[in-house]
Amino acid sequence: MTDLINRILPRVQKPARYTGGEYNEIIKDKASTEVRIAFCFPDTYEIGMSNIGMRILYGILNEMDGVWCERMFAPWGDMEEEMRRHDLPLWALESHDPMEDFDLIAFSIGYEMAYSNVLNMLELGHIPLKSCDRGDDLKHIVFAGGTSVYNAEPMADFLDFCAVGEGEDLDVEIVECYRSAKRRGLSRREFLREVSKIPGVYVPSFYRHTYHEDGTIREIIPLDGAPETVTKRIVQDMDGAYYPTKTIVPSTQIVHDRTVLELFRGCIRGCRFCQAGFCYRPVRPKSPDRLYELAVASLENSGYDEMTLSSLSTSDYKKLGEFADRMLDYCIPRGINLSLPSLRADNFSVELMEKVQKVRKSGLTFAPEAGTQRLRDAINKNVTEEDILRSCSVAFAGGWNKVKLYFMLGLPTETDEDVIGIAELTYKVLKAWKEHSPNKSRGCTITVSTAFFVPKNGTPFQWEAQITPEEYLRRCALLKSKMPSKSIRYAYHPSDLSMLEAVLCRGDRKLCDVLLRAHELGCKMDGWTDYFQMDKWMQAFSDCGVDPAWYAQRERGRDEVFPWETVSIGISKKFFWREREAAYRSEITPDCRRQCTGCGADRLYQGGPCDE
Amino acid sequence: MNRLLFEKTGKAIYISHLDTMAMFPRIFLRAGLHVKFTRGMSPHAYVSIALPLSVGTSSCCELLDFTLEEDNVPLETLPARLNPYFPAGIRVLSAYDSDRKIKELRYLRCTVTLEYDQGISDDGCRDIEALFRQDQILVEKKTKKGLAETDIRPMIESVHVSRISSGELALESLICAQNPSLNPQLLVGAIERYLPELAPDFAKAHRTEVFDESFQVFR
Known part of the structure; x- marks a missing residue:
């Protein structure tokens, strides 16, 4: 007789995402496994399997003897319904064993909209949601890593600990610590004490937060000798670091269904709104020789016919031209498409795009982020109108007729003039098409997208208030009214989601109850418009007596203690404040290559100065 | 090729x-x-x-x-x-x-396994076999315009019912593979329609061989 899972699978959408069995999946012998890890990605299979961090850690953990790391993803609604109806607990793709069978339950949380999925997955796995309800034995230790743990406070009640920073070395140390604790028969509390001694491990329950009457934090008190600051871990030697070349090839289409080659970590630019730009510092490149070796091995192992060169601001890879030429010599005769999704709008990039797109021509996307030079200077997005227009002209002359332009609305110091500036810039791009296109009969499409600016922790704008959703929508309407052309399409992000993101990313522990309540009300998959329910979230806030506007729309005082201050990304608060002041003067800060700006990230790097 | x-x-x-x-x-x-x-x-x-x-x-x-x-x-x-x-x-x-061109491929042999969690009697087994000897078997089929009734009998060469266990029956069937083609799950649809009390709790299909017009194995 067919088992329950196999009876359900034919009824759900895209069942291949629930079965495992893909090429290069790692199967180990349970009998000789000492530590079982459920690597949980709080989103769908298609999103999670596109995440390079997950692939790196899956590879590293499975290289450990006696350790088996398996994958779990959030089920889509139809599958979740079936699981709940038949009381079928969430299972790992490799062994099909339930979450309860695992020692370590590790979540990779990339952004705040995944929080509700973490709770939902724990519930589907029959694991108590709150750390304090998980007993004192050494089973089901729930921890998390990823960008979100730079402020894990809204999740503090649910995570036993956080792994802060890059996991290549840190996760191995954590698993070894667990293995030793298991051998010695330690209790959960004893293990947490031991693991908290590993640099980069943050145990929220070892810290007490006290509050002023106005709701801001009075003091964060480390308990029982917990470290005052937990600094993120980084990989010191990028060329020597593990990088997976023999990775799982999904049997069903995923979002990034191709080989991903990571060129470097960090970013020299310092755009003031960009969390990634600061929290992945310092800049650490891989050598072109190492990259070539990884690329060829990855392509040959996977059989993919497409490869993405991945990093923040890829144009800043010092030897990009040379490396891309070498890579193209390999790719072109084999019909392999090379994609560079993160190039700056300069001449060099357009030339490179033309070379690269000999195999297949895709769209062009530029992200000026703001409509006027004054505001671009304020956010330190060092791209000029001239750069953008020149790049567009070259691209139009080369036959491109579709351009996407990305902007943000609600940036600090933004006025209506800046909003209208977006429309003016867009019309200049359209004019450039008219002047340079060799074939005007095909027409031109310029897609303008605006996102609702979210002030993020770990950026110079961490003190800023977000504008209200009403004000954001007013600016969207103003911009729309200024771009009546048929060739221009305008799309703006919905306001609710960005407001919730603003609440959660700078939230404190008072939001734990809100998260729990939102989960009870059925919130999940918040990053998907199919599922996101702002009314449920608002009800959760109101049920818990928490005002979301206090988090999203309140400007913080210079000396306010932030909830996330125990965790350090290696960049000083002083630097961020200096950058904020420079923003208000519309003063740009040179990139790291021109001059070290003393952010502090270099101190994380034992190998000498950054970016060498 | x-x-x-x-x-x-x-x-x-x-x-x-x-x-x-x-x-x-x-x-x-x-x-x-x-x-x-x-x-x-x-x-x-x-x-x-x-x-x-x-x-x-x-x-x-x-x-x-x-x-x-x-x-x-x-x-x-x-x-x-x-x-x-x-x-x-x-x-x-x-x-x-x-x-040989794929269009020469004419018939498909497949086994449809019917699973009954509460078991299935020999009478039930006989009734199902009798169903597939009827002159006409109408089933509801999803089309672009919604549900439509189709007679699947002309697309069935033969169906033999055998018992695998106390709760499992196998439909050994030889059916049209293309122009028109018959989805073997429609054999289950026919049981659900004509013999609702014998509808299985679960059914799965397995293709075992393909043939040309003269019932020779197609390769």
Whole structure:
């Protein structure tokens, strides 16, 4: 007789995402496994399997003897319904064993909209949601890593600990610590004490937060000798670091269904709104020789016919031209498409795009982020109108007729003039098409997208208030009214989601109850418009007596203690404040290559100065 | 034209037809081989699978047409060269040259297993066999315009019912493979419609062989 899972699978959408069995999946012998890890990605299979961090850690953990790391993803609604109806607990793709069978339950949380999925997955796995309800034995230790743990406070009640920073070395140390604790028969509390001694491990329950009457934090008190600051871990030697070349090839289409080659970590630019730009510092490149070796091995192992060169601001890879030429010599005769999704709008990039797109021509996307030079200077997005227009002209002359332009609305110091500036810039791009296109009969499409600016922790704008959703929508309407052309399409992000993101990313522990309540009300998959329910979230806030506007729309005082201050990304608060002041003067800060700006990230790097 | 005979069982039955098509060129590349590309704006490796298989149905008689770029590769070596590179459940059984066109493929033999959690009686078994001897078997079929009634009897050559266990029956069926084609799950649909009390708790189909017009095995 067919088992329950196999009876359900034919009824759900895209069942291949629930079965495992893909090429290069790692199967180990349970009998000789000492530590079982459920690597949980709080989103769908298609999103999670596109995440390079997950692939790196899956590879590293499975290289450990006696350790088996398996994958779990959030089920889509139809599958979740079936699981709940038949009381079928969430299972790992490799062994099909339930979450309860695992020692370590590790979540990779990339952004705040995944929080509700973490709770939902724990519930589907029959694991108590709150750390304090998980007993004192050494089973089901729930921890998390990823960008979100730079402020894990809204999740503090649910995570036993956080792994802060890059996991290549840190996760191995954590698993070894667990293995030793298991051998010695330690209790959960004893293990947490031991693991908290590993640099980069943050145990929220070892810290007490006290509050002023106005709701801001009075003091964060480390308990029982917990470290005052937990600094993120980084990989010191990028060329020597593990990088997976023999990775799982999904049997069903995923979002990034191709080989991903990571060129470097960090970013020299310092755009003031960009969390990634600061929290992945310092800049650490891989050598072109190492990259070539990884690329060829990855392509040959996977059989993919497409490869993405991945990093923040890829144009800043010092030897990009040379490396891309070498890579193209390999790719072109084999019909392999090379994609560079993160190039700056300069001449060099357009030339490179033309070379690269000999195999297949895709769209062009530029992200000026703001409509006027004054505001671009304020956010330190060092791209000029001239750069953008020149790049567009070259691209139009080369036959491109579709351009996407990305902007943000609600940036600090933004006025209506800046909003209208977006429309003016867009019309200049359209004019450039008219002047340079060799074939005007095909027409031109310029897609303008605006996102609702979210002030993020770990950026110079961490003190800023977000504008209200009403004000954001007013600016969207103003911009729309200024771009009546048929060739221009305008799309703006919905306001609710960005407001919730603003609440959660700078939230404190008072939001734990809100998260729990939102989960009870059925919130999940918040990053998907199919599922996101702002009314449920608002009800959760109101049920818990928490005002979301206090988090999203309140400007913080210079000396306010932030909830996330125990965790350090290696960049000083002083630097961020200096950058904020420079923003208000519309003063740009040179990139790291021109001059070290003393952010502090270099101190994380034992190998000498950054970016060498 | 080069052709592969392969099986798709176990976890692989949930891989869709399109995903299976997308997979094959990658398998060849992993093995250091290349499939000929289409010409045109967006060149891609050309492979074609006869009779798209529904998600959830297993098979040991799938056929895939392709043309290898390399002309010095003995086709009989392909199963051993390709098989290490598949996901669990897919395996090449043989590779050969064929000039027979897929449109000559006419019949399909498949086993539909009916599962009854509370068991199934011998009477029930007989009733189901009798159903497939009727002159007309109308089932509801999803079409673009909604549900439509279709008589599936002309597409059924034979159905034999046998018992596998106290709770499982097997429908050994020989049905039309194309023009028109019969989805074996519609045999279950017929039981649900005419003998609702004998509707199984679960049913799964497995393709076992393909034939030409004269009931000779098609390769």
